[in-house]
Amino acid sequence: MFLGPGLAFTAVFVAVPVLLVLSYTVFDRGRFGGVEYDFTLDNFTRAFEPTFRKVLVSSLGIAAAATAIALAIGYPVAYAIAKLPERWRSLVLVLIVIPFWTNFLIRTYAWIVLLNTQGVLNDALVGLGLVDERIDLLYTRGAVVAGLVYVYLPLMILPIYASVARLERELPEASADLGGSRFATFVRVTFPLSLPGVVTGCIFVFVPSLGNFVVPELLGGGKTVMVGNLVRDQFLKARDWPFGATLALIMVVLLVALFALQSVVSRRFSVEAGR
Amino acid sequence: MRRSGLGFLWVALVGCLLFLYVPIATVVVTSFNSGKSALNIKGLSLRWYGELFDDPDLGHALLNSLTVAVGATVFSTVVGTMLAVGLVRFARSTVLDAFVMAPAILPDLMLAIGLLAFFTWLGLPLGLGTVTIAHAAFGTAFVVAVVRSRLVQLDGSLEEASQDLGAGWATTFVRITLPSVAPAVLAGALLAFTLSLDEFVIAFFTNGPDSPTLPIEIYSRVRFGVTPEINALASLLLLVSVVAVVAGAVAFRRTERER
């Protein structure tokens, strides 16, 4: 009675659509776009040709770089927040969250304004004498990675903060009581036990980065292509839906593999933590 | 607590806040430019805010976004709350849980192409209606997530007692269950509403040409270059989210204290 409408709705407007579009992966594209229902595996052979394989690999690389940088920034920040006195803590958390609730396109756009050859960052670099003439910051792979880190950083900080904050309250004092140094406490106790938060944060950053097509388009100047751009183009420009669906499926399979890895990791560490 | 040797943590924190706010600050500052450039300040003025309010296309886009968000939120809240109750009280199953949560977990691009293919296959004309359905699909999952986590904290004993005393399931639901999860339902509805207002990818795929939502309108403008008018729009949206987040935080703290 309670479940009926919701399950029916989810089945019709989530499960059926996703299955429908996944079924397209084994069909041909029609002469005028659309789908011709002749079974074929050509889409998969095509997706693994060097052209598209290269895009998959470079997308994974860009998403991984963004995730790694977000982690390098996010972990110390989350740790620092957990160490703040209570009343400062919520203020800083609000400050971290505000940009995240600002429209994603606006946040990306801010980087166009910032990185432009005629923009403020170049003004500053030239003004401070750090560079002789204006340099290309925008429309580079670095700009794409920076943009992804920027838009998803809060998604890294919050889960790590959640796990570190809990540990900070409970465990290290016990460890310190037993004579461990701060550093040893961190390395042997806090860090391993915060790993589930780290993994969650990494997934929260990696997943949307991999499928993103707006950041590469706006900050990459069309010179950096990610798998999300290919899927978008196949659906909305080239109208080769079967091939677009195939690329999307490959992306999702990669992500599912990551989820599986995550659940293994978190299970292992929660077992070690004796729970 | 000792703080020695942890200086670098504060450096990281301050650096991170700078990283988060310098780009936004740049946009806000340039929005007050009196010149035509979005990059270089000539003088200060509110000129571009004026142009913003005189721009009917933006007004329409905002109205479209609100229409979609209200429709999707009402639907997600009702259906999502029922689902959450059903999942927690009647049918505990990880498979069903995963099924219901799928739209929140799936990459947005996957849901977007699925719904585009599905609506086209059905022959439904793309427009605000299809966007509303699409937003309801993921909104429902988020409402379920929020309401369910509250339901799990409550034990079912009150409900059992109510039914032992002869109340029907409907009475029990309305008089016992619903009041106890009301704050979570409200939180879920707010979440669904905000996510819908802000959502770009799924709307981009499932919308027709005649009625862009605000994020779609922003996207097409951003593609056509940087202008002080977009900077002004960005600053206003930032202001809205600052107010919303601060209000949310204050409200949250108050309810926490009441507990």
Next chain:
Amino acid sequence: MASNSTLTRRPWARQLSGLGSLVVVAALAACGGEDSGAEPEKLDASADLTKQSITVSNWAGYMPEDIADQFEKATGASLSATEHATNEEIMAKLTAGGDSGIDVAFVSGQYAQALNEAGLLEPIHEDLVPNLDNLYAQAGELAYDKGNHYSVPYTWGTTGICYRSDLVDPAPTSWNDILDPDPAYDGKITMLSTERWLALPAQKALGYSVNTTDDAELEAMKDKLVEAKKHLLGYDDTTFYEKLISGEAVMTEAWDGWCGYGMAENPDIKFVVPSEGSDLWTDTMVVLKGSENKEAAFAFVNMMLDPEMHAWVTNNVYYNVPNEAAAEFVPAELKQQFPQLDVTPEQLAENEGLIDLGEDSTKYTELTTDVTAS
């Protein structure tokens, strides 16, 4: 020139969508072909148009806003206008099966070709469109539809190099000037990102057809384009003229009409069609076979070819129209301000017409991906 937001209302958006690979949503289109061999419907030239009404789908800003009033005054028939943003969008609507409700659509030439192959277009009834005589002879020789059997050309133009004459010396004359530029211009060049136009400079520099599907030629183009990418600021369909104005870019591959926007802001911006030649694109009007008021539909097409009406496009959207009789209604000052409007039909027709590549259009998708992902 108005602000940028008006630019986005203009039909330039058409070009963003790209010719690339065609097209369209529904499989139904493919089955539509069966009646293309049938006899054209007999139309009554003396039909009472006051009882007819038509729906026209066009790009925003591509015809006068009071077009419905003008049409009713001229013919007695009523008209409602709808808009599409891209070729793909209108193609999706027209081929989705069922009644699209559209009588006349504006689409680019190669899309008209595809629609005709799908059997969706009514042949042009020349007796109902006497103003066809106003068109230049070259407008009857367009590659996608020689003789204008099922489409009527509305605007045409080409692609070239839009550049800052004060910052580039000597002025560019060849596609190689942007493909393999003087090191001084490294990182200050943009190229178009839409598939067929991304390929165009290499195609022409190597002396190939703009419609080539030869694998060896595509491979050679790829090598040239990958090499050229190293010198680019980026690929840009929409803001290249702004980058010229700001000085971020000094040379850009550009559509003629778009370069005009840069020229209007900065007189040092100039446009040149490289010596190797370029493409010729056309936007057309087509009448749908499903239209129930074809007499009114052709009356509309005829009205759009009226010299004064057709000149409106040039005077307001700064595109060339293939209408000889319209030329006298285009002010000389405008041609001075926008030199790309001061071009003869012979010069335009020297460029090569784009046609639909059918199945082979995926080769351009692959080429584009290869180049941009390199």
